[in-house]
Amino acid sequence: MKGAIKICADALIKERNYLTELDTKIGDGDHGINMARGAQSVLDELDDQPEASTASELVKFVGEAFLMNVGGSAGPLYGSGFIAASKALAGSKVALDAKTIGRFLHEFNAAVQKRGHAEAGDKTMLDVTIPLEKVFADNEDMPLADLLKLGRDTVRDSVEYTKELEARRGRASYLGARSIGFIDPGAASAAIIWREASLYIEKNFIAQPAVEA
Numbered sequence: 001m002k003g004a005i006k007i008c009a010d011a012l013i014k015e016r017n018y019l020t021e022l023d024t025k026i027g028d029g030d031h032g033i034n035m036a037r038g039a040q041s042v043l044d045e046l047d048d049q050p051e052a053s054t055a056s057e058l059v060k061f062v063g064e065a066f067l068m069n070v071g072g073s074a075g076p077l078y079g080s081g082f083i084a085a086s087k088a089l090a091g092s093k094v095a096l097d098a099k100t101i102g103r104f105l106h107e108f109n110a111a112v113q114k115r116g117h118a119e120a121g122d123k124t125m126l127d128v129t130i131p132l133e134k135v136f137a138d139n140e141d142m143p144l145a146d147l148l149k150l151g152r153d154t155v156r157d158s159v160e161y162t163k164e165l166e167a168r169r170g171r172a173s174y175l176g177a178r179s180i181g182f183i184d185p186g187a188a189s190a191a192i193i194w195r196e197a198s199l200y201i202e203k204n205f206i207a208q209p210a211v212e213a
């Protein structure tokens with residue numbers, strides 16, 4: 001889990017300018033700064049987490065770091081989302097499978113919705129994470145590698161689709177119809193996290209088929 005967290009945090013720091021650029025168009029231009037600050041605070045304390053930390057405890061630590069160190073809307077939303085989602089990984093019998101990832105996404109979305117009162121279609125990060133949750137809920141029997149890939153494809157399309165939506169939450173909503181045509185920054189950061197996490201799971205936890213000579 002530490003490896004997955006590190007890779008996601010590195011990617012958010014690397015994509016800081018891209019996320020800020022998106023937020024400059026329909027917000028106040030701080031989303032990249034906010035996400036990079038959260039990611040850096042996670043990296044600063046990741047090695048101090050006990051060796052015996054469970055996956056659930058590490059995800060909770062990430063949520064608390066975002067909650068404590070990141071201002072704006074996205075920090076508290078990601079923070080409460082990850083803290084809630086960590087519960088899906090608790091318990092000794094938890095397996096890294098479609099059901100667990102589906103539960104993780106469900107808890108994340110429920111917490112973000114409880115805190116921010118946004119719905120699907122409001123042009124927020126939820127327009128990536130809700131379709132992603134649906135992929136896992138609808139395809140529990142699909143092999144995990146296929147599901148992770150389907151998740152990535154869905155997320156890519158969902159980010160693009162936020163262009164067509166009119167913002168109804170956050171600063172972008174002040175623009176009304178003028179927010180149409182632009183990608184939602186929070187949707188883009190959620191997509192970066194999923195892309196990195198799902199590729200990490202694929203690489204490290206799923207046996208690759210033998211390559212034909």
Ligand SMILES: Nc1ncnc2c1ncn2[C@@H]1O[C@H](COP(=O)(O)OP(=O)(O)OP(=O)(O)O)[C@@H](O)[C@H]1O
Pocket residue numbers: 023027028029030031032034035071072073074075077112115116117118123124125126169170171172184185186187
């Ligand atoms: N109520 C909400 N529910 C879910 N996501 C939200 C909500 N409000 C904003 N967001 C997400 O947060 C992103 C903006 O995060 P940012 O780090 O820029 O914080 P901010 O500048 O305080 O946000 P905002 O001005 O949108 O309130 C948006 O692109 C959107 O995806």
Ligand SMILES: [Mg+2]
Pocket residue numbers: 023027028029030031072
């Ligand atoms: Mg902003």
